Amino acid sequence: MKNNHISNEEINDQFLFDLFEKMPLEKAPHGFTEGIMQQVYSGVEPVAETSGEYRRQMLWAYMGIGVALITVIVMIFARLPFIKIELPSDFGILRTLLHSGLGLFDGLSRISGLLRESSVTLVIFFSLTMLLLVERFFRKRYYNNFFLF
């Protein structure tokens, strides 16, 4: 492409416009409209693809991820003796946080072992997240290509 600055005048060619107008157009086969209308009448319906509608459809997925996340947290906390989260007392919030933080450092070596033990839960959680992300990615691309103007 040597020339990127083509003016409209260079392509607006009345001679070609007139000639193309005389060119016969391929005709859709007989019964084409009836075929489509049959399918329309048999239950195909316009689907509103608004973001609100999309969020409503995806509610189950978000709930699934939420449940998986809670399960992972519960399992981690139930199995990690070094993370004993004490409910904060009136004056001991800072101390509790500090202890929990230190407990995390102390128990780092055991975390890998725990991850192995809870790998099933983690796999479920990450799979769900990946599924959701992939679905969103493809849906977005699909609708960008087809329907969004």
Added chain:
Amino acid sequence: MNNQDDNLLIRKILDGNTAVYTVIVDRYKDLVYSVVLKILKNQEEAEETAQDTFLKAYQALPGFKQEARFSTWLFRIAYNTAISRTRKKQITTTSIDDKLIENYSTDDFRENLSQSEPEEQLNALQKAMLTLGTEDQLLVNFFYHNRLSVDEISSVTGLSEANVKVKLHRIRRKLYSEMQALMGSEVPQMR
């Protein structure tokens, strides 16, 4: 085809008057069929794809923002549906011989062509169209036949506006040179 009229019909369909969609299908079926046939080169596949296009369009009607012309929106669905059907096949694009084309003066061509019989011109155009690749046929058809603007073609095909213009410019020259050759006239050299 009046865009306001289309929008009015669409509003009626969305209000529940499904039968009105018949008018839309009747209005655009030949245009859509002709576009997908140019891509697929097979009548059966073209018919199925054109049907898919209208069903997809029907389902997506609530998402049609009436800023663009309905026909452009419909062409875009048709184009994408047909292209996704041919994803495994390669869309044919013929490389246009730059040297050959740049030596031609389209003004001289037009001058010569306009002196011939209209039927002869039309026949030459149809034959010249066959020498173009699928993409080029579509572009020239969108512009000169369907009267889509460069901006609309860009939105249908996903090509940039500059690219559409450059391609149209070269295809136009190629068409003239092919027509000239087919009609047996002397090819005028660079002016």
